[in-house]
Amino acid sequence: MKAVAKSVIVVAVGLLALQPVLVASAQEVAPSSDSASHPLDPHAATLAAAGAARGTDRVSRGDLPGQAPTQPGKADGTGDPALGGERHPLYRLSKSDTVDVSFTFSPDFNQTLTIQPDGFVFLRGAGAVVAEGLTLPQLQQVVARAYTGILHEPEITVTLRDFEKPYFLAGGEVGHPGKYELRGDLTVNEAVAMAGGLTQQARHSQVVLFHRVSSDVAEAHIVDLKKMLNRRDLREDLHLRPGDFVYVPQNRVSKIRKFVPTSALSWYMNPSQF
Numbered sequence: 302m303k304a305v306a307k308s309v310i311v312v313a314v315g316l317l318a319l320q321p322v323l324v325a326s327a328q329e330v331a332p333s334s335d336s337a338s339h340p341l342d343p344h345a346a347t348l349a350a351a352g353a354a355r356g357t358d359r360v361s362r363g364d365l366p367g368q369a370p371t372q373p374g375k376a377d378g379t380g381d382p383a384l385g386g387e388r389h390p391l392y393r394l395s396k397s398d399t400v401d402v403s404f405t406f407s408p409d410f411n412q413t414l415t416i417q418p419d420g421f422v423f424l425r426g427a428g429a430v431v432a433e434g435l436t437l438p439q440l441q442q443v444v445a446r447a448y449t450g451i452l453h454e455p456e457i458t459v460t461l462r463d464f465e466k467p468y469f470l471a472g473g474e475v476g477h478p479g480k481y482e483l484r485g486d487l488t489v490n491e492a493v494a495m496a497g498g499l500t501q502q503a504r505h506s507q508v509v510l511f512h513r514v515s516s517d518v519a520e521a522h523i524v525d526l527k528k529m530l531n532r533r534d535l536r537e538d539l540h541l542r543p544g545d546f547v548y549v550p551q552n553r554v555s556k557i558r559k560f561v562p563t564s565a566l567s568w569y570m571n572p573s574q575f
Contacts, residue, residue, distance in 0.1 A: 391436040392461070396420065399463040400437070402444055405456040410448070413462065426451060437461060467543035471496035474503035474549040483545075488538040489524045492547050499526075504552040510539055511546040519546075 394400070396416050402424075404410040414422040420433030427447040432440055441459040448455050467483040469492055476497020487495075489510055499505050506527040513519045522539055529535055541547070 391438070392464070393434050393436055394432050394440065394461075395465060396433060397465060398432075398461070400432075400440065401460045401462050403458045403460070404452070405458070407452055407455065410452070410455075424448070469541050469544070470546040472546065472548050474500040474551055475547075476500065483541060483543055487541045488535070489541065489547055490526060490529065490535065490538050492541055493526070493549065496547070499549060502551050504550045507550060509548045509550065510541070511548065512542060513544050513546075 394416055396418055399413060399415045400422075402410075402412050402414060410425060412425050414424070414432070416422055416432050420431055421429045422432045423429050424444060424447055427444075430443050430447055432443070435443065437459050441457055444459065445455055445457050448457075468480050469483050469487070470480055471492055472478045475493060476499075478496065481492070481495055489508060493499060493508070506525050508524045508526050510522045510524055511519045512522070524537070524539055529537055
């Protein structure tokens, strides 16, 4: 009996030792038998791979849900405000600009419009609409809506005929004060030269450049033309923008000349003659 009991104990210990191995084998056999009973469809595998590739391509191109696809190189008049606002700005109409409005299928309505001082244009048979501040595509849409009750789906083309050229103003102690057309890149020194140069009464160490920021605010910059010319260094010469005003003030002697007699001023300027 003792020998039989020892044999039973040895068998039980062996079974306990083999239990982890049997469990692992059973776990490996279960998936393989499941996959054997349900073989993978090659067509479904191909579709799944293609879908994954398209999803990766969308993420790589940035076409995420809720995000408009990018259109590089298109002048849409808008841009990223964090990068300076408009990236490819379209021209916006201003007062005295002239545009041609052409109707493809109704040439009798073709007309030339000039923006009035109040910003309106008057359409033939359709009344007045606001044009100032609009781009050409925007004005085209406005004109099309104005003629909706008169023409059936009118096809309209709006082109810019004439507009105010970029300009700058020069005043004060320059040879020819006035308004000048701004062509290309121009600096303060070049603008003064275009205006006839400095007069004898000019204070060329304090030339003022006024740049309009808004309709009510303008920023002023002092330019020392005398120092730049003496040093032959034009790196500090400011560049003009459309609508800028260059003003050259009088020197101190010319201001005093208004109140001091000429004889007294001559004595003051040349004391050695006595």
